[in-house]
Amino acid sequence: MVQDNFLGNYSSCVAARSTNRAILAGSQDGGIVTQLFAFALEEGIIDGAIVAGPGDEPWRPRPMVATSVAELYAARGTKYNISPNVSFIKEATRSYGLDRVGIVGTPCQMQAVRKGQLYPVGLRDVPDKIALAIGIFCMENFPYQSIVQLVEDHANTKLENVTKLDIGKGKFWVYTERGAVVQLPLKITHKYEQPGCHVCLDYVANLADISTGSVGTPDGWSTVFVRSKKGTDIWSKAMAAGCFETKPIEEVKPGIELVTKLATEKITKNRKTIEERSSFGVGKGLRNPYI
Numbered sequence: 001m002v003q004d005n006f007l008g009n010y011s012s013c014v015a016a017r018s019t020n021r022a023i024l025a026g027s028q029d030g031g032i033v034t035q036l037f038a039f040a041l042e043e044g045i046i047d048g049a050i051v052a053g054p055g056d057e058p059w060r061p062r063p064m065v066a067t068s069v070a071e072l073y074a075a076r077g078t079k080y081n082i083s084p085n086v087s088f089i090k091e092a093t094r095s096y097g098l099d100r101v102g103i104v105g106t107p108c109q110m111q112a113v114r115k116g117q118l119y120p121v122g123l124r125d126v127p128d129k130i131a132l133a134i135g136i137f138c139m140e141n142f143p144y145q146s147i148v149q150l151v152e153d154h155a156n157t158k159l160e161n162v163t164k165l166d167i168g169k170g171k172f173w174v175y176t177e178r179g180a181v182v183q184l185p186l187k188i189t190h191k192y193e194q195p196g197c198h199v200c201l202d203y204v205a206n207l208a209d210i211s212t213g214s215v216g217t218p219d220g221w222s223t224v225f226v227r228s229k230k231g232t233d234i235w236s237k238a239m240a241a242g243c244f245e246t247k248p249i250e251e252v253k254p255g256i257e258l259v260t261k262l263a264t265e266k267i268t269k270n271r272k273t274i275e276e277r278s279s280f281g282v283g284k285g286l287r288n289p290y291i
């Protein structure tokens, strides 16, 4: 087991992509999340997965309990605003009656899942039902209105015309139906970020069973950290079933060095923000003004 201050604990790290072309076609990167859930569903490892399904407005996700591969497909791709997936855990176990739940989420959502398992206040009977928690790397997120504004003001289009949003290679990318690709420097997007993300100390979902993101690997591939015992077991079964093509992370560019660099930068910068905030009374928990 590798133990790293910034990347967390993991049993292995590889570059990977799904061997299923249909999954790859609509996924954000290497289709790791959709492929893993589809495999787990088919093998009975999970009965369903909480994913970020389509909502009423374009690119505004709504948590959804996917119990079929078709529903997993409908939820592929990254939505750069909040999908409160954790709030659906009870829905999945009570309304859908699932005993083995898969869930995908950002690092903060993985922390919430683990906290709910350790302190199951209001989640009685639920902790043992989390069968596969997949974390996605996350540098920052945006309120929905910020995404609307960002795309309208800087990419000169409406969100309904957008086919993909992505952050990579130091840019925010907007792909439209008509084939236009707009690249925005991240210095433009920073002011639209959620302020809460500026005190976040996890980049690569350290508490997930398996976590994944695009950084570190070439386009169409993903970096995958296999972390827990459960994650290691499911990953090796999926590999044996031929779900993924992999390469050692040391053999791809830009490689794990870039993941480490970005994780270190995020955590160091945000620790500083926490310190700054604590000097004016926020950020280190509530203080009783009468003591």
Ligand SMILES: Cc1cc2nc3c(=O)[nH]c(=O)nc-3n(C[C@H](O)[C@H](O)[C@H](O)COP(=O)(O)OP(=O)(O)OC[C@H]3O[C@@H](n4cnc5c(N)ncnc54)[C@H](O)[C@@H]3O)c2cc1C
Residues within 6 Å of the ligand: 026, 027, 028, 029, 030, 031, 032, 033, 034, 035, 051, 052, 053, 061, 075, 076, 077, 078, 079, 080, 081, 082, 083, 085, 104, 105, 106, 136, 137, 138, 139, 140, 141, 142, 167, 212, 213, 214, 215, 222
């Ligand atoms: C806000 C945000 C910031 C990110 N920042 C980075 C980054 O800095 N570096 C990096 O390498 N990767 C980042 N990612 C992860 C990356 O964009 C991909 O989601 C990840 O690589 C998985 O790709 P995939 O092809 O395996 O997933 P797919 O097979 O396309 O599946 C993606 C899964 O994630 C779910 N999902 C989509 N949006 C959300 C959401 N908002 N909340 C919860 N679940 C969601 C989908 O429903 C789907 O199940 C970020 C993702 C998000 C949501």
Ligand code: SF4
Residues within 6 Å of the ligand: 106, 107, 108, 109, 138, 139, 140, 141, 194, 196, 197, 198, 200, 201, 202
């Ligand atoms: S930056 Fe942190 S707090 Fe913000 S969405 Fe990502 S994981 Fe959550």
